[in-house]
Amino acid sequence: MLEAKHIDELKALDVETIQSPDDFWLLQQEGDEVLDYRQAVDKYHQCKQTVEEKGDHSFVGFERFPEQIIRFLGL
Template sequence: LLLQMVAAYQKQYRIGLVGSSLGGYLATWLNAQFSCPAVLVNPAVRPYELLADFLGEQQNPYTGERYVLDHSHIKELKALDVPVIHNLDQFWLLQQMGDEVLDYRQAVAKYQHARQTVEPNGNHSFVDFERYPQQIIQFLNL
């Protein structure tokens, strides 16, 4: 779906990506496909490793919807991995060291040559994110 959406609109619009957590992982993959600039907020770097501990029936904490996470999902996530990023100038990492879900050091290392804003404390939801929208719009050149 994401491939179709970007392909359909990239000729008519400037596209910039903003992704948090798994969305950051997907934004990295989309950047590899289309070279769209991306802002990554506490991004997952290897979600296929993290989610392997959650195989089985799960419940969406926001909607209550139940679903089953299985090995095929882990395989699909691994297939989206971008082991080498070639255009780090198109990335801005917004990372908080207090992320209780993901090890912030993985993202800092993976995007080490990209623009980075690494803040102490915070959490996975990125505390005080509202400080950044204007800067994000500028970075994405939207």
């Protein structure tokens, strides 16, 4: 169960500025019913981003990206 202490723990992990934006790739869908996608787009504005219309928090169609993810990670 999500408790206030969990929110505090998450807030403690937050950073003002992403130090290595090339290490991050935001995969986001505008239909996310849990989080406001615009906050993620803003937070990771210097990072690689794939933002799609519709979708949801699970990122519908994630299975389309394994090859790109492997390349991005340099594996």
